[in-house]
Amino acid sequence: MYQSPRRLCSALLQRDASGLRRLPALGLRRQSSPPAAVPRPASPRLLAAASAASGAARSCSRTVCSMGNGTSRLYSALAKTLNSSAASQHPEYLVSPDSEHLEPIDPKELLEECRAVLHTRPPRFQRDFVALRTDCPSSHPPIRVMQWNILAQALGEGKDNFVQCPVEALKWEERKCLILEEILAYRPDILCLQEVDHYFDTFQPLLSRLGYQGTFFPKPWSPCLDVEHNNGPDGCALFFLQSRFKLVNSANIRLTAMTLKTNQVAIAQILECKESGRQFCVAVTHLKARTGWERFRSAQGCDLLQNLQNITQGAKIPLIICGDFNAEPTEDVYKHFASSSLNLNSAYKLLSADGQSEPPYTTWKIRTSGECRHTLDYIWYSKQALSVRSALDLLTEEQIGPNRLPSFNYPSDHLSLVCDFSFNEDPEGVL
Ligand SMILES: NC(=O)C1=CN([C@@H]2O[C@H](COP(=O)(O)OP(=O)(O)OC[C@H]3O[C@@H](n4cnc5c(N)ncnc54)[C@H](OP(=O)(O)O)[C@@H]3O)[C@@H](O)[C@H]2O)C=CC1
Numbered sequence: 001m002y003q004s005p006r007r008l009c010s011a012l013l014q015r016d017a018s019g020l021r022r023l024p025a026l027g028l029r030r031q032s033s034p035p036a037a038v039p040r041p042a043s044p045r046l047l048a049a050a051s052a053a054s055g056a057a058r059s060c061s062r063t064v065c066s067m068g069n070g071t072s073r074l075y076s077a078l079a080k081t082l083n084s085s086a087a088s089q090h091p092e093y094l095v096s097p098d099s100e101h102l103e104p105i106d107p108k109e110l111l112e113e114c115r116a117v118l119h120t121r122p123p124r125f126q127r128d129f130v131a132l133r134t135d136c137p138s139s140h141p142p143i144r145v146m147q148w149n150i151l152a153q154a155l156g157e158g159k160d161n162f163v164q165c166p167v168e169a170l171k172w173e174e175r176k177c178l179i180l181e182e183i184l185a186y187r188p189d190i191l192c193l194q195e196v197d198h199y200f201d202t203f204q205p206l207l208s209r210l211g212y213q214g215t216f217f218p219k220p221w222s223p224c225l226d227v228e229h230n231n232g233p234d235g236c237a238l239f240f241l242q243s244r245f246k247l248v249n250s251a252n253i254r255l256t257a258m259t260l261k262t263n264q265v266a267i268a269q270i271l272e273c274k275e276s277g278r279q280f281c282v283a284v285t286h287l288k289a290r291t292g293w294e295r296f297r298s299a300q301g302c303d304l305l306q307n308l309q310n311i312t313q314g315a316k317i318p319l320i321i322c323g324d325f326n327a328e329p330t331e332d333v334y335k336h337f338a339s340s341s342l343n344l345n346s347a348y349k350l351l352s353a354d355g356q357s358e359p360p361y362t363t364w365k366i367r368t369s370g371e372c373r374h375t376l377d378y379i380w381y382s383k384q385a386l387s388v389r390s391a392l393d394l395l396t397e398e399q400i401g402p403n404r405l406p407s408f409n410y411p412s413d414h415l416s417l418v419c420d421f422s423f424n425e426d427p428e429g430v431l
């Protein structure tokens with residue numbers, strides 16, 4: 001039954017059986033009158049538990065931190081104590097100690113809360129899934145994977161110079177609802193994010209209440225820490241639905257380039273499907289940005305491929321790799337992935353008429369330096385073990401609008417990519 005946002009919020013504020021006040025999942029106050037304002041909780045019980053460990057780190061990182069100073073090192077160190085260290089393989093570190101105490105939330109209720117906060121904004125864009133393979137019936141539900149560079153709040157406000165994007169469109173309290181709305185609209189089984197600088201206070205607590213298990217690996221020297229009032233370093237985050245998968249193994253990888261440690265990271269996890277018992281490896285990364293760094297990106301890509309070779313025991317385990325590669329398909333790093341012995345294909349090529357061309361853009365923005373329209377984001381997959389059943393179409397130029405991204409309608413300068421995968425039958429010996 002449809003509940004108005006006003007009724008929903010009051011329902012969320014009722015006392016639960018334990019006598020403790022239940023709080024709105026988002027803990028947000030609406031910007032203007034109708035519908036009624038949601039009181040900001042004085043002490044959000046559920047969010048406090050999840051973000052307590054990050055509180056000290058966040059308060060110390062609210063000052064301007066130049067890279068390499070004690071404060072950013074302290075944050076990095078603290079963040080790492082909550083996650084596994086570089087290239088470690090300790091699943092026990094990856095389980096949030098508080099996750100079992102978190103009250104589940106209904107995704108529909110959270111979506112309603114988001115929509116109430118966003119009621120003054122234009123409606124979200126309609127995007128459709130394009131069916132790609134209907135000829136290979138599978139006895140198990142598909143695995144939906146979402147890849148998205150969500151735009152770090154500190155970079156969007158302090159570094160990216162999106163000259164056509166009004167500052168009000170970047171306000172975190174509303175932008176986070178647009179991000180959550182996009183995630184909730186597609187409800188991925190696996191969510192791979194880049195530029196996450198609100199992991200501990202937003203995504204980890206909320207997504208864990210939606211049934212996800214999350215891992216965060218911050219960049220060692222995040223440029224976010226240069227920005228005044230930053231919320232800590234940005235990094236990659238990987239979430240999967242605990243109802244569908246069991247974590248078998250996990251590695252946080254600091255990428256190297258020509259044997260040197262770099263500022264870019266990846267997370268790779270082996271997951272086991274609870275329905276089918278099949279195992280696969282999913283990885284998320286964000287390679288070095290900017291022109292002039294093509295060889296560096298290429299070296300980082302080679303390092304990631306080598307790590308994935310080791311993790312999948314030479315491609316014995318099927319792979320899905322999501323990332324903002326910061327590289328057009330013409331770059332060497334793309335070519336390395338396309339020709340790797342891991343037998344990978346890029347899922348979004350399948351949206352093209354011949355199945356051979358990447359989409360014309362995955363990011364589109366206007367900076368002081370001009371308009372930047374590029375294809376940089378990819379979902380790679382083991383082409384012999386997996387099939388892409390469908391993929392979410394991109395936004396059209398008309399939907400994106402003349403001021404490009406981010407905007408009041410869309411929270412990031414990068415588009416989300418979403419694919420439904422299924423395992424091919426009888427892959428024995430094919431890999
Ligand atoms: N003190 C130290 O030892 C070190 C300090 N640093 C700091 O980190 C920063 C760079 O870190 P690094 O990880 O290499 O960052 P990158 O060059 O990879 O870029 C960082 C972010 O900037 C965005 N970006 C890309 N192009 C532009 C542009 N033209 N204008 C504004 N933003 C852009 C990228 O977004 P997208 O991916 O969406 O394009 C990316 O998220 C330095 O500026 C420095 O402050 C870094 C290393 C060491």
Ligand SMILES: [Mg+2]
Pocket residue numbers: 149151152155195
């Ligand atoms: Mg960016």
